[in-house]
Amino acid sequence: MAKEKKKTLSAAEKKAKEQRKIAKQKERAKSDLCYVRDSGIHGSGVYASCDIAAGEKIIEYVGEKIDKEESERRAWAQYARAEKHGEAAVYIFTISKKWDIDGNKPWNTARLLNHSCEPNCETWQEGKRIFIYALTDLKKDEELTFDYGFDVSTYADHPCRCGTKSCVGYIVSREQWDELEELKTAEKDNG
Ligand SMILES: C[S@@+](CC[C@H](N)C(=O)[O-])C[C@H]1O[C@@H](n2cnc3c(N)ncnc32)[C@H](O)[C@@H]1O
Numbered sequence: 001m002a003k004e005k006k007k008t009l010s011a012a013e014k015k016a017k018e019q020r021k022i023a024k025q026k027e028r029a030k031s032d033l034c035y036v037r038d039s040g041i042h043g044s045g046v047y048a049s050c051d052i053a054a055g056e057k058i059i060e061y062v063g064e065k066i067d068k069e070e071s072e073r074r075a076w077a078q079y080a081r082a083e084k085h086g087e088a089a090v091y092i093f094t095i096s097k098k099w100d101i102d103g104n105k106p107w108n109t110a111r112l113l114n115h116s117c118e119p120n121c122e123t124w125q126e127g128k129r130i131f132i133y134a135l136t137d138l139k140k141d142e143e144l145t146f147d148y149g150f151d152v153s154t155y156a157d158h159p160c161r162c163g164t165k166s167c168v169g170y171i172v173s174r175e176q177w178d179e180l181e182e183l184k185t186a187e188k189d190n191g
């Protein structure tokens, strides 16, 4: 069977398509369960607008679906910005071997959740979408946090200021805390 020819879109059609995509994302990013304000951990944070039970879906982490090549390019650009201006936030989520989500969009409120070594939320992937769920019962005005899951190899670049009793001092995936302790000890021993 002959392949159907793909329609070439005009500039106006492309723009309209992009606008429809953004409008959809904005709609999906809305949540009555949380709001944004300054955080004691870092910059802005996201807070519970009401008591929330463990297991409840709070908000979607929306963004642009990009392939690995584009993701790599953006990660390097972010790295270059960090080198030049100091801190730079990371907003890229892996959703499959082929695709990532770049959540660096102003309407993506969920991008502002900070990391904690005692997180009260978790991210959950449903198909190609990512959601933030409550991991514990949350009180109104409690800051929402999750484990960023950063790799231990870059620990020194990400000091943690979550201020919890369990804080290991760096933003590192809980699964790699043993390795982190070994690295910290080795560093101390090497003076
Ligand atoms: C995705 S942003 C989170 C929102 C951020 N607070 C803001 O205002 O843009 C991630 C950045 O926030 C900072 N951050 C998040 N959690 C942190 C923590 N526990 N300790 C120190 N900095 C943290 C780091 O600079 C990290 O790269």
Ligand SMILES: [Zn+2]
Pocket: 116, 117, 118, 160, 161, 162, 163, 164, 166, 167, 168, 169, 170
């Ligand atoms: Zn911490």
